[in-house]
Amino acid sequence: MLMRPAELEAIREGRVDLAFRRWDRPRVKVGTRLRTAVGLVEVVSVEQVPLSSLRAEDARRAGAHSLAALKDVLAARAERPVFRVGLRYAGVDPRETLRGQLPGPAEVVAILAGLDRLDAASPVGPWTRDTLRLIDRNPEVRAPELAARLGRPTAEFKRDVRKLKERGLTESLAIGYHICAVPGLPDGEVRLSGQRLSPRGEVVLDHEDGPRERAPRREGTPLPRTIGAPATRALRAVDLHTLQAVSTWTRHDLAALHGVGPIALDRLEAALAQLGLSFADRRPG
Structure with missing residues (x-):
């Protein structure tokens, strides 16, 4: 079951606990723990539902902007039934x-x-x-x-x-x-x-x-997988490979890097907060 980075972040934060999919048959089972970029996501329910039964609350819990937006997404593959999947964040991948x-x-x-x-x-x-x-x-x-x-x-x-x-x-x-x-x-x-x-x-x-010489392992927490390829490349280009290194830069200076947009910055900020860190007030030097 594929989930976008934004969807995964919202599940981890508790803002999303539903997903809707067009499947020919259920692709996940209740109790399955999916290994994702943000950790484990557990499937807590799976049921086939009529498209007409969806309500605005379903759209909100699925992270959609509106019920109409959710139905637009589900318009593709209309020949397949709609499945309502309950999800919860189940912690760090062991x-x-x-x-x-x-x-x-x-x-x-x-x-x-x-x-x-x-x-x-x-x-x-x-x-x-x-x-x-x-x-x-x-x-x-x-x-x-x-x-x-x-x-x-x-x-x-x-x-x-x-x-x-x-x-x-x-x-x-x-x-x-x-x-x-x-x-x-x-x-x-x-x-x-x-x-x-x-x-x-x-x-x-x-x-x-036997032991061999290796390049020193980078100390710190790796960049989150959810920030996207352009942002990841931009940060690595200026030797920012960990969240601890990112925390030495201001949000303004990071935003000036080509490829680092508002969504990537928000996801970096959320990842920093989980470590008790934040963007710098001003960049050293």
């Missing part, structure tokens, strides 16, 4: 916590045994160590480029990387969102991200290969 937990020797052995099982079950043969080494040598490189270096289809490679991510060994770094026309995907939005080993993954790979 993989984020796991990534920073450094395993001891016994746990490393258990993790490696799990990787051996993945290798044994794979139709392409052993892949886990080669993939970890490739990501380690090429931090922040996007999955399609990494897959090409291994001569593997991107979808297949990304599926395997997700298995490593489930174990807290890798993490995705947001590059932004690209708007495109994707048949069958109503939101038409694709998240672009690079890969790198997590601190946990580095410990595991170092146990296998």
Whole structure:
């Protein structure tokens, strides 16, 4: 179930708790916890409803400007039924916590045994160590480029990387969102991200290969994935890679960067507030 960055932020803040979709059948189940850019979003209800039953309160709870606006969105694929999906923010993705937990020797052995099982079950043969080494040598490189270096289809490679991510060994770094026309995907939005080993993954790979020199890991909280590709590129171009770095700039100075618009600034401000931070009153120097 795809959700736009603004929709995810509103769910996290408690301003949105409904979504309406045109589906041929239910695509999610009650109790499902969706992993998103803002954390876990839980599905609390799913029901098919007549379009005529929607009211202004439904539109407000879905984040639409009006009932008419909501119905306009649902006008596409009119041959499919409308589903009313209840949602709630369910907290931080537990993989984020796991990534920073450094395993001891016994746990490393258990993790490696799990990787051996993945290798044994794979139709392409052993892949886990080669993939970890490739990501380690090429931090922040996007999955399609990494897959090409291994001569593997991107979808297949990304599926395997997700298995490593489930174990807290890798993490995705947001590059932004690209708007495109994707048949069958109503939101038409694709998240672009690079890969790198997590601190946990580095410990595991170092146990296998011995320690290696790595570029210093950036300290601080990464930029939120919801600010969009233009804003992300603009901030990185001036060496702002974390929220802590962003907090040293004024809102006025950030707004002067090409690609950083009001929506991105509002999302940055909300993310800063969650850390007890804010934009600077004036830029140092």
